[in-house]
Amino acid sequence: MERYHFASDNTAGVCPEAWDAMAKANGGFAPSYGDDAWTKEAADAIRALFETECEMFFTFTGTAANSLAIASLCQSYHSVICHEYAHVETDECGGPEFFTHGTKVLLAGGAHGKVDPREVERIVTSRDDLHFPKPRVLTLTQSTELGTVYTVPELEALCAGAKKHGLKVHMDGARLANACASLGVRPAELTWKRGVDVCSLGGVKNGLAMGEAVVFFDKDLAAEFEFRCKQAGQLASKMRFIAAGWVGLLKTGAWQKYGQHANHQAKTLASELKALGIGVVNPVEANAVFARFTPEVKEALHAKGWHFYGFIGTGGCRLMCSWATTSVDVSSFVTDLKEVLAKG
Numbered sequence: 001m002e003r004y005h006f007a008s009d010n011t012a013g014v015c016p017e018a019w020d021a022m023a024k025a026n027g028g029f030a031p032s033y034g035d036d037a038w039t040k041e042a043a044d045a046i047r048a049l050f051e052t053e054c055e056m057f058f059t060f061t062g063t064a065a066n067s068l069a070i071a072s073l074c075q076s077y078h079s080v081i082c083h084e085y086a087h088v089e090t091d092e093c094g095g096p097e098f099f100t101h102g103t104k105v106l107l108a109g110g111a112h113g114k115v116d117p118r119e120v121e122r123i124v125t126s127r128d129d130l131h132f133p134k135p136r137v138l139t140l141t142q143s144t145e146l147g148t149v150y151t152v153p154e155l156e157a158l159c160a161g162a163k164k165h166g167l168k169v170h171m172d173g174a175r176l177a178n179a180c181a182s183l184g185v186r187p188a189e190l191t192w193k194r195g196v197d198v199c200s201l202g203g204v205k206n207g208l209a210m211g212e213a214v215v216f217f218d219k220d221l222a223a224e225f226e227f228r229c230k231q232a233g234q235l236a237s238k239m240r241f242i243a244a245g246w247v248g249l250l251k252t253g254a255w256q257k258y259g260q261h262a263n264h265q266a267k268t269l270a271s272e273l274k275a276l277g278i279g280v281v282n283p284v285e286a287n288a289v290f291a292r293f294t295p296e297v298k299e300a301l302h303a304k305g306w307h308f309y310g311f312i313g314t315g316g317c318r319l320m321c322s323w324a325t326t327s328v329d330v331s332s333f334v335t336d337l338k339e340v341l342a343k344g
């Protein structure tokens with residue numbers, strides 16, 4: 001039996017809250033390209049989520065959200081600073097470089113997937129001549145690709161450092177719900193209140209079928225963004241079905257609930273693994289667990305049908321929990337692991 005439960009948080013289906021809202025949106029005719037009532041309602045729900053006036057646009061994918069958001073902040077001769085394991089660098093096939101027509105991605109180090117503020121300082125102050133691509137944006141992933149979370153003071157320091165040098169701050173919030181749940185804070189505390197200018201807000205990994213939101217807290221930066229979306233093929237004509245999912249997710253509180261749920265399952269999984277003597281590589285602060293399986297154990301688990309990936313640069317196998325991960329899923333995995341370990 002093929003089992004994709006822990007391979008990613010996008011192997012799960014659509015959550016019932018989003019599905020129900022999409023079914024409701026499926027009645028009759030409605031204006032296209034976002035001029036419908038669902039899109040208006042979703043926009044209001046996102047403003048309520050962030051407790052501020054903001055402009056937002058929906059894209060089909062997170063790659064498009066990140067690439068277009070960064071493109072809106074940069075000229076081709078600029079550079080964008082991100083962590084060396086950032087999705088923007090490792091998993092977007094050069095999307096940010098493509099949509100910016102040449103903005104260079106500069107890599108910053110930092111433990112457990114979090115950008116070290118000293119790295120930003122080092123990069124920004126390394127050169128100021130016109131032969132070097134001018135640093136313009138700092139992009140931070142929250143929660144990170146390694147399943148860790150920037151604390152409020154950490155974000156405060158990073159944003160302050162960026163602003164000091166005139167950088168804009170973008171947040172890849174593909175898993176912002178998990179970060180909020182982890183810290184027990186509202187989205188505003190991790191974004192505009194700290195100085196984030198633009199956020200790619202994730203919904204898919206939290207239960208949507210598709211449709212991430214690019215949220216501009218500085219409305220001036222949103223100027224003409226709709227043209228960017230359209231040109232990039234990211235303006236959905238039947239927008240109401242993306243918007244309805246968001247309405248379902250936000251108005252029922254599911255966005256927060258599933259963030260907590262996925263984190264909780266990851267914590268349980270991590271403690272079960274540790275109890276079996278399996279090393280866990282990064283602090284488990286969100287919905288990812290990086291396990292140090294021996295090659296033999298990994299193979300044996302794959303042979304039992306469990307899909308998961310060995311992840312770049314981290315030395316661990318990544319196990320993701322999602323809105324749909326059940327306690328039974330966790331215990332089935334652990335039972336199989338015990339069997340594998342017993343056979344030695």
Ligand SMILES: *Cc1c(COP(=O)(O)O)cnc(C)c1O
Nearest residue numbers: 061062063064087141145172174
């Ligand atoms: C999944 C993910 C995205 C979005 O990826 P798409 O496959 O393009 O939707 C963006 N950032 C991070 C950190 C992710 O994990």
